[in-house]
Amino acid sequence: MTEQPQITDSHCHLDFPDFDAERPEVIARAVAAGVTRMVTICTRFVNLPNVRRIADENAPVFWAAGVHPMSVAEHPPVTVDELVALSTHPKFVGIGETGLDYHYTADSAEAQQESLRIHIAAARETGLPLIIHARDADDDMARILTEEYRNGAYSCVMHCFSSSAELATAALDLGFYLSMSGIAAFPKSTELRAIFAAAPLDRILVETDSPYLAPPPHRGKRNEPAYTAHTAAKGAETMGVDLATFARATQDNFDRLFWKAAEWRAAA
Template sequence: MVTPPGNDGALPAPGAFDSHTHMDVMGLPVDGVLAAAHAAGIGRVVNVGCDLPSSRWSVSCAAEYDSVYATVAIHPNETAAADGDRGSVLAQLEALAAVPKVVAIGETGLDYYRDWSPRPVQREWFRAHIAIARRTGKALMIHDRDAHEDILAILGDEGPWPPYSVIFHCFSGDAKLAARCAEAGYVMSFAGNVTFKNAEPLRAAAAAAPPELILAETDAPYLTPVPHRGKPNSPAMTAHTVRALAAVKDMAVADLCAHIQATGARVFGWNVS
């Protein structure tokens, strides 16, 4: 049985990075957030857009800070609100996506848990984001909540996909879904919830995922990992998730960090350093 690892709350994870965070809603100075992340060995941060304002903020932040990269998108829960001006919004997203430090289109996908936007509208926007990713050559960063089969079906319809071009943010499936994603070459990014006591199926999924298709993220300020659960999350805490994943996979932390660093270079197109 895969069991949750211990976590001393202090040791860093050199070479890792936060593949998905939201510093724009943390309410903290970016300089301090990044300094704490770097002290924990987290060398890069990917700040994720969920609407036009957060996408613009992410692009601006990436321009200001060398270690910050951006993604741009309309979150599936925001698609109904944006649908009245769909053409203009998509055009603005595509213009933002042309900025070199924009490394992915996302988070886009389907959310059947909240259902804040009608499912047909979500699916139309998902396909529109896929088209932008194709035209710009950027990776596709997926939000998948209770929508595994529809997500996989749309990806299949829109494929084939080059290796390392699709990322399942905050991977939420079981070991069987992890095997299906691995077969398709999709990258699985695990968040702090992999450390939760009741997350045995998620740890089993991490155990099943090939090391070369794994990333780690915070989704900060949400999903704070053990031992800080209940407090706001931040990119520095990616180190806890990396150590949890290393324990689940029975790997040395340094070896998993090397895989994560190499996978980040393949997915996001940056140089390994």
Template sequence: MLIDSHVNLHAPQFDEDRDAVIARAREAGVGMMVEISDRLSTFEATHGLAMAHDDIWCTVGVHPHEARHYEGLSDDRLVDLAARPRVVGIGECGLDFHYDLSPREVQAEVFRVHVRAARRTGLPLVVHTREADDVMAGILKEEQAEGAFKFLMHCYTSGAELAELAAELGGWFSVSGIATFKAAEEVRAVIRGMPADRIIVETDCPYLAPTPHRGRRNEPAYIGRVLETLAEVRGWSREEALARTTDAFFNLFHTVPRPASA
């Protein structure tokens, strides 16, 4: 089953043709999508998409860019929202020291709140990390020592050392359209070393459209191109890549029922 593990269909870029985008994804063979929460102010829209479509599930969380607006966030609030139907993960959350749109110490504290919520609910944590390898490594080690939790290094483009640590801690990884970019050989080199049974694929739409769509709005219908690139990088057939990523997805998002067709 083709699964897009990270879509942002609530984004305003889809306001004019959201239903058509979802229809095109299905026509392209996409059997399931996970709609990602990036702030609680838009969670109702995110959750509404999951409730309206049998093939869409969702997460709840706050992106590090938005952390400055959620300094008082509690894990209780995330746990309460995560109890709603069709919520299958915590996040997107983490650290982004490239844009620094929120103070770094605030990003770290809000991230730890999400970790606690993931630990309490048992749901996987969707982790965003950019130019924050050392701090991210420290938090993951400290928090895993406090108690185990599942986590996904989403759209992974960080360094090999952090990838190795995340793999040792039991983390999953998702590959995006960045892997198709001509200049992304360092990203592809890290992909070659990821645990074969813990890799999934995503578009992160409307961002990061894969080649040959680069520079345009991304859509879930393009996830097949990401899968093909993953297969090429790992030396797998398309069928093997499809089987491996499907198994990895359901092992990570374990509360999503696995259809017989998958």
């Protein structure tokens, strides 16, 4: 009997109301599908207590928090100290998601850039990975990430990566990671798969961004962490390796980047 590969959903939103009716069942289905860990992301500080509670009550779940770039204009300004204070929680493993999104919210570009730099400073101070959301802002994103790295090293994952090859190269050159979501499994995502295929296997993570972006065969439906298995299968095909090899590599990558989650597992 072939052992089921173990994988990690490095980015999901288990606090969203889409999961309110069956959150325990959703987490159980993920574990049954080989998803041994999930990182649930808080995007608004008003939701911090609920996100933290979900992590506290579910052994496979870790959490991260930041101010989503699309919420910056309506969210009270966050400080470095506020973000750093969250890192005292034993299952808090990352800073963000933060970043730049000019698709719908270009009018808040300046505030987004300021917020991004604050999150970078918190990632640098805590040693926790920065979790980046980037959409239609590739030039500014590459510039700010590079400028800030010159001011002091930090680690980072480009969450749900679906940007240009140029931004991928800029991120990889800084030692950052690219996270593969269900978008990479969409039939028309050939250019995106080519970007991942050209990237080093030791810089790839997988995620759902659930409840969004369900991969085939669930496209168009609510996504959930169990479906990371479908993205991992497409990832293995894209990278030209078998699923077991891909799963092991992405687990090692997650452990290296999200070192606090790895230490928790080691101590459990």
